[in-house]
Amino acid sequence: MELKDYIKLPYTRMVYEMNDESGHYFYGRILELDGCQSTGDTIEELYESLNEALEGYLEVKIENGLPIPEPHNVEEYSGKFNVRLPKSLHQRLSIEAEKEGVSLNTLVLYKLAL
Numbered sequence: 035m036e037l038k039d040y041i042k043l044p045y046t047r048m049v050y051e052m053n054d055e056s057g058h059y060f061y062g063r064i065l066e067l068d069g070c071q072s073t074g075d076t077i078e079e080l081y082e083s084l085n086e087a088l089e090g091y092l093e094v095k096i097e098n099g100l101p102i103p104e105p106h107n108v109e110e111y112s113g114k115f116n117v118r119l120p121k122s123l124h125q126r127l128s129i130e131a132e133k134e135g136v137s138l139n140t141l142v143l144y145k146l147a148l
Contacts, residue, residue: 040092045105047084049077066103067091 046065052058052073060080063071070091074080095102131141 037089037092037096040096040102041085041089043105045088047081049080064088064091066105 045067047062048065049060049062052061059073059075060077061071061073062080062084064084064087067088070084070087072080072083072087074083092102094100127141128138131138134141136144
């Protein structure tokens with residue numbers, strides 16, 4: 035495939051709003067492409083700079099004949115997985131879910147999404 039073909043693929047963009055010692059900005063990365071990341075003062079700037087980072091990342095990989103991971107297909111995932119945890123953590127999470135008036139599953143989903 036050529037650069038233009040890779041750029042059209044639906045890579046997963048992860049976007050985070052940041053507030054740290056550097057100030058307020060947006061950080062983004064391409065999940066499937068290790069090291070392909072960028073920042074911007076606004077969401078628009080972030081997407082523009084992340085697209086530039088993607089293009090540069092792909093150009094280097096193509097020029098050097100290195101493998102390029104393709105995007106993950108969401109259909110490959112069932113949305114379920116089992117987690118074993120200590121009884122004490124199970125107890126603590128169950129109590130917290132009960133206090134919040136939500137299911138344990140909902141509470142864990144919320145915590146994982148943070």
